[in-house]
Amino acid sequence: MAKSKNISDFVIERDQNRCIKCHACVRVCANDVHFKDDATSEVASDDSKCVGCHFCEDLCPTGALVIRKNPSETRENAHWKKEYIYRIVRQAETGGIVLTGMGCDRPYKNYFDHILLNAAQVTNPSIDPLREPMELKTFIGRKIDAVNLDDLNWKTTSIDEIMSGLLELEVPIMFSAMSFGSISLNACKAIAEAAKLCGTYWNTGEGGLHQSLYPYADRAIVQIASGRFGVSSEYLSRAAAVEIKIGQGAKPGIGGHLPGEKVSQEISLTRMIPQGSDAISPAPHHDIYSIEDLRQLIFAIKETVDYKKPVGVKIAAVHNVAPIASGIVRAGADFITIDGVRGGTGAAPVVIRDNVGIPIEIAIAVVDQRLRDEGIRNQISIVAAGGFRTSSDIIKAITLGADAVYIGTSALIALGCHVCQKCYTGKCNWGIATQDPYLTRRLNPEIGTKRLCNLLRAWSLEMKEMLGGMGINAIESLRGNREQLRGIDLSEIELKILGIKHAGESW
Amino acid sequence: MVEIDAGGMYYRLLNEKIKALARSGCKEITVRNVCGQRYIGAGFDFKDLRINLYGTPGNDLGVFINGTEILVNGNVQDGTGNTMNSGRIVVYGDAGDITGHSMRGGEIFIKGNVGYRTGIHMKEYKDMRPVMVIGGTAGEFLGEYMAGGMIIILGLNGGNLIGNYAGTGMHGGTIYIRGKTPDVIFGKEIKIFDLEEKDYKTIMPYLERFANYFDCSLEKIYETKFRKIVPVTHRPYGKIYSY
Known part of the structure; x- marks a missing residue:
């Protein structure tokens, strides 16, 4: 049967000529990727544990380590991509929901990469921020909807008070x-x-x-x-x-579970929950x-x-x-x-x-x-x-x-x-x-x-x-001020939704 | 003791008045003709203040409360004691839905019945242990996601003791029910046991207080045996992920 043990996203290349066997990589890796081979006293690595965080690569004093994507490929298939195959293998073994971290890494269209900014030329002057005040505040x-000047007693009420409650x-x-x-x-x-x-x-x-x-x-x-x-x-x-x-x-739309083993003493203090107990955030607020x-x-x-x-x-x-x-x-x-x-x-x-x-x-x-x-x-x-x-x-x-x-x-x-x-x-x-x-x-x-x-x-x-x-x-x-934006390589409906014109359209 | 007539008063003004009195050091405030005003006592941390309410306060009575005792001579609406930290709320009537939502400490005594999702996500922390005693019955989803503290349901006035799905997702705390295990659908995460001597010792002081507040007979309460609903595990969802 297939075993996920053999699946590794990365391969670790160790240049044995450069490696001075300082074992720094062995000591630092939280995933226990590197180890000392007692038989040969060489330093070796278990690729399957590597997450590709590049900590050892950055730390290696002689630059002996390079982390590369595992070149081992399944037969090219636009639909059955490697990650889906391996995910199924993992789930077949564990029966669990596959977790991940950080944001979505799918290649959905990135609209920032299809929007261009304007610049002033001739008809209105551009401003040099090195010499002129520029406000990012x-x-x-x-x-408030309006400031009624008649109501304002400037001795006791100031703009500061009106603006209070704002960040x-x-x-x-x-x-x-x-x-x-x-x-x-x-x-x-x-x-x-x-x-x-x-x-x-x-x-x-x-x-x-x-x-x-x-x-x-x-x-x-x-x-x-x-x-x-x-x-x-x-x-x-x-x-x-x-x-x-x-x-x-x-x-x-989904809740979250901080597993009990992660609820340490300090975390229990700030979350105000018992140590070691699951911290369950229900999907909705039950008063909303x-x-x-x-x-x-x-x-x-x-x-x-x-x-x-x-x-x-x-x-x-x-x-x-x-x-x-x-x-x-x-x-x-x-x-x-x-x-x-x-x-x-x-x-x-x-x-x-x-x-x-x-x-x-x-x-x-x-x-x-x-x-x-x-x-x-x-x-x-x-x-x-x-x-x-x-x-x-x-x-x-x-x-x-x-x-x-x-x-x-x-x-x-x-x-x-x-x-x-x-x-x-x-x-x-x-x-x-x-x-x-x-x-x-x-x-x-x-x-x-x-x-x-x-x-x-x-x-x-x-x-x-x-x-x-x-x-x-x-x-x-x-x-x-969307007049300052122009779309590139966008359809009419996309431009309409973004409320911007296509590149080439003037004001 | 100071009195406020809340008749026809907007909630914000009423709460401002109560807060001003509390800040000036008032120890007992009586508010009459309360009619639907929300958020009374919101976030109060006046430890030795007592507020007597006559009428029907609105939603979120005593929300975020941290100290202070609120006595209500009437019914209360939804969200009473929402995310309460400490203090006491005593209601001489019925309470609506999500009473004691996410309560972390303090005590709630209700003379009558409570609505749905009572005590949802109640939790305990260090020496803080929230307690809720209900004289009547409770609606569905009692103690959902409950993570600590205790809820005692007495069912003194008949009716269906609790609704379906009690203890769904429960992973801490205890629900004590007086009488036979009702014929309802319980959450998957719980088990029901008879009480041991030490359990009776745990609930006794609260039952005594309940009997005192509402002038009912402690003997009558003890005439019927209690059972307790407890979670099977503190980690109900520990095994659903693949790492």
Whole structure:
């Protein structure tokens, strides 16, 4: 019978001339790929255990290791691809749901790669961001319909008061929900500190707020998910904003189970559950079966925080996303987070991750349009999430209508992640998606913070260049300004849904 | 003691008034003519405050509450004690659906019946152990996903003790029912046992309090034997994944 034991995605090439037998690779690999052959005292490797995270390759002092894709192929077949065959073999052996990590890796059309930005030429001047002020500042929350000057007593009321209850972002990029549990405390610290230093926000995910992260709570968006883990009045009052998590791009519509063996003492403290017990997040919130019920939870939170903090709702981008978003505005939310099909996760069934939901580009366009059509766009901020790889993806998302974006995977890549998609095993060699103290020590939070700040700085500079090129000096003027976008290689219906013209069409 | 007349008052104003009084150090607040106002006591952590409500408070009474005692002279609607951390809610009437949803600590005493999904996803943590005592009957999906704490159903006024699907997905805590095992469909994840001496010791203080609050006879409660519903495993879904 076929045995999955023999299946390996990667092969490890070890240059024996270069290998100095220091055994560093043997010591570091959490997957026990490398071992010392006692008989020959050579260092050898078991390819079948390799996840392709490249930690040993990066660490090898003599560059003796190269990780390659396993060239062994099944007979070429466009339908019965290798991964499907091997998945069936695994399931035939275990009878279980196949898990995966990170975002959808299917080659669905990536609309960011089919959208081009404009630039100013002759008829309006471009702006040099090196010499002229450029504004990336963004406010998240419900904007008032109008300011009645007659009602304003300028001595006691200031614009600051009117704007209170909004989140103020120096860059329109926030760190997406990644719980302590899905990632290590060192990774959480790096992200939280970076958010504080860069004037943006981080998100606790549904794992509660660890005590050592309290100093960053004023920059934290705390999540309330169906399991209500770690949710208390104190949790709500410490935070800058609250996000009700209905769904997630990587696993729309399904719940989650944090297996008991991963509920360590520290995790049990933040989630407020017993150590070793399964943490089950039901698929729906059982107090939310309708938009009216959602309104009830939004206002229960607002009552608890004295209406002083924005309350948002996070949903996965699904087919009916526009009307749902409209309902969320009418339910009283201050911001809506939409997570596209490429949104990441620590663990999700691969069939769900790869087959459920719609791309974020399309979701932003249809939600922004729907809310504009209904005259309620000002009542809510749209935060987009789901696979932003570069600053140009973000600029395009904002031009399609998002107020700000969440980044998760790209932040983790800045911390060392090589997107091997094995987060769910808890054996992350980079010290990110693991709770093993031997592994988490590899992630230095101070260095991590610096790298994240560098990333945000680099993307800010790039975004300012792109803005200046379009002759625009504030991100606010680009928001929903779809005339600045042109589609390439897109059908008429795609252009219509995205609300953009095809390349070559002028204003 | 301070009194508020809630008649015709918008919930936000009522809650503002109650909160202002609590913050000023008031220890007992009585609210009369309550009629559907939601979120009363939301997130309160005033440890030695007592709120007496007369009438019918609206949904999410005592949501996120962390301390504070709420006594209701009337019925309550849905979501009473939602995600409650500590404190006590005593209802001299019936309660609606999802009473004690995701409750982590504190106590809820209901004189009458409760609706569907009561005690759903109740959980315990360290020394926090939520307790709910229901004098009457409970609807379907009692203790669904229950992960800790205890629910006691007394069925003192007759009727069907519990509905179908009790204990579905249950992986912690205990549901005590008074009387014979009802002829309903239970969740797959539970087993039912007779009580041992130590179980009676566990529930006794709560039954005593129940009898005190609602002025009923403890002897009468003990006349009928109890049974308990407990989960088979703390890991109901441990084996559904392939790693």
